[in-house]
Amino acid sequence: xxxxxxxxxxxxxxxxxxxxxxxxxxxxxxxxxxxxxxxxxxxxxxxxxxxxxxxxxxxxxxxxxxxxxxxxxxxxxxxxxxxxxxxxxxxxxxxxxxxxxxxxxxxxxxxxxxxxxxxxxxxxxxxxxxxxxxxxxxxxxxxxxxxxxxxxxxxxxxxxxxxxxxxxxxxxxxxxxxxxxxxxxxxxxxxxxxxxxxxxxxxxxxxxxxxxxxxxxxxxxxxxxxxxxxxxxxxxxxxxxxxxxxxxxxxxxxxxxxxxxxxxxxxxxxxxxxxxxxxxxxxxxxxxxxxxxxxxxxxxxxxxxxxxxxxxxxxxxxxxxxxxxxxxxxxxxxxxxxxxxxxxxxxxxxxxxxxxxxxxxxxxxxxxxxxxxxxxxxxxxxxxxxxxxxx
Numbered sequence: 001x002x003x004x005x006x007x008x009x010x011x012x013x014x015x016x017x018x019x020x021x022x023x024x025x026x027x028x029x030x031x032x033x034x035x036x037x038x039x040x041x042x043x044x045x046x047x048x049x050x051x052x053x054x055x056x057x058x059x060x061x062x063x064x065x066x067x068x069x070x071x072x073x074x075x076x077x078x079x080x081x082x083x084x085x086x087x088x089x090x091x092x093x094x095x096x097x098x099x100x101x102x103x104x105x106x107x108x109x110x111x112x113x114x115x116x117x118x119x120x121x122x123x124x125x126x127x128x129x130x131x132x133x134x135x136x137x138x139x140x141x142x143x144x145x146x147x148x149x150x151x152x153x154x155x156x157x158x159x160x161x162x163x164x165x166x167x168x169x170x171x172x173x174x175x176x177x178x179x180x181x182x183x184x185x186x187x188x189x190x191x192x193x194x195x196x197x198x199x200x201x202x203x204x205x206x207x208x209x210x211x212x213x214x215x216x217x218x219x220x221x222x223x224x225x226x227x228x229x230x231x232x233x234x235x236x237x238x239x240x241x242x243x244x245x246x247x248x249x250x251x252x253x254x255x256x257x258x259x260x261x262x263x264x265x266x267x268x269x270x271x272x273x274x275x276x277x278x279x280x281x282x283x284x285x286x287x288x289x290x291x292x293x294x295x296x297x298x299x300x301x302x303x304x305x306x307x308x309x310x311x312x313x314x315x316x317x318x319x320x321x322x323x324x325x326x327x328x329x330x331x332x333x334x335x336x337x338x339x340x341x342x343x344x345x346x347x348x349x350x351x352x353x354x355x356x357x358x359x360x361x362x363x364x365x366x367x368x369x370x371x372x373x374x375x376x377x378x379x380x381x382x383x384x385x386x387x388x389x390x391x
């Protein structure tokens with residue numbers, strides 16, 4: 001117990017250091033998520049062994065994972081992406097997922113990438129809404145037609161893999177019971193969502209909003225209660241807690257509105273991105289099998305190949321958007337939608353903890369995700385600035 005305070009102090013210090021390093025003016029700015037993972041590697045057992053990802057640290061990392069998925073669900077504004085953006089995103093994601101399965105089965109058979117095909121394909125089909133939304137917002141593209149198609153693609157690229165992970169890959173009961181539990185969880189989630197929609201027009205929300213200026217912070221506490229409730233129900237039903245946390249975020253999004261809703265989201269962002277979520281990524285770095293990157297001569301080739309597959313599987317379904325995107329928008333769209341580190345980390349963590357993926361294979365997959373975050377958004381922004389944006 002005596003070691004926990006010093007380790008927690010170190011991790012909180014690293015969490016503070018990462019955004020400071022990200023703000024250093026250089027020609028190439030590293031995303032905060034990447035810095036958190038790298039610093040986690042540095043202080044973890046694979047490098048200087050200053051902290052271990054167990055005990056209280058592991059528990060805080062799990063809370064960070066749940067809060068990350070909660071905030072990801074909260075980012076999805078269905079009012080803005082419903083209709084064609086959402087329907088095109090669903091169709092293109094299914095093509096992406098099927099193509100990723102075919103590719104991973106092929107490379108697994110020939111022995112070039114020996115990872116569980118379904119798990120690796122699920123990771124390849126992800127898109128990082130939490131990373132893309134701030135980029136699009138800063139560039140003034142979040143509410144443009146291009147931005148709406150990206151947000152819809154990213155939303156489905158996060159929801160689809162989470163469903164696959166929770167419903168197909170990790171089962172703790174026989175098929176009948178698992179199906180029954182899935183249906184029960186869906187019914188409960190829909191009931192809660194229906195309550196949230198009715199509360200949106202209720203004067204009760206306005207009354208609750210006043211407590212956000214006091215020590216009560218009742219709306220914040222209700223959101224955290226809902227997150228824990230649905231995550232607990234998901235766990236009880238043999239699903240993964242990330243699906244419950246993600247669903248809770250979408251339910252809260254249905255209920256909040258206006259200035260008070262924005263204030264609530266800012267407060268939840270502060271709790272998540274200010275404390276719990278950095279710990280999750282730092283702990284993920286501490287668990288990273290650094291030795292896997294040079295354990296075999298094929299490791300660099302596998303990382304490069306997986307990075308290329310991220311672009312390929314997201315690029316092939318572009319024919320869905322032939323009438324919606326201009327020629328100059330298509331390549332940036334592919335690079336944006338192929339950015340997927342956070343969920344790749346989550347899927348890798350779940351795969352390792354459930355025994356479905358060896359740690360060294362998870363490290364290769366996470367490394368490809370790091371490449372996607374470092375490279376793809378930068379290329380997309382440069383191409384957008386060069387070809388399409390008037391300023």
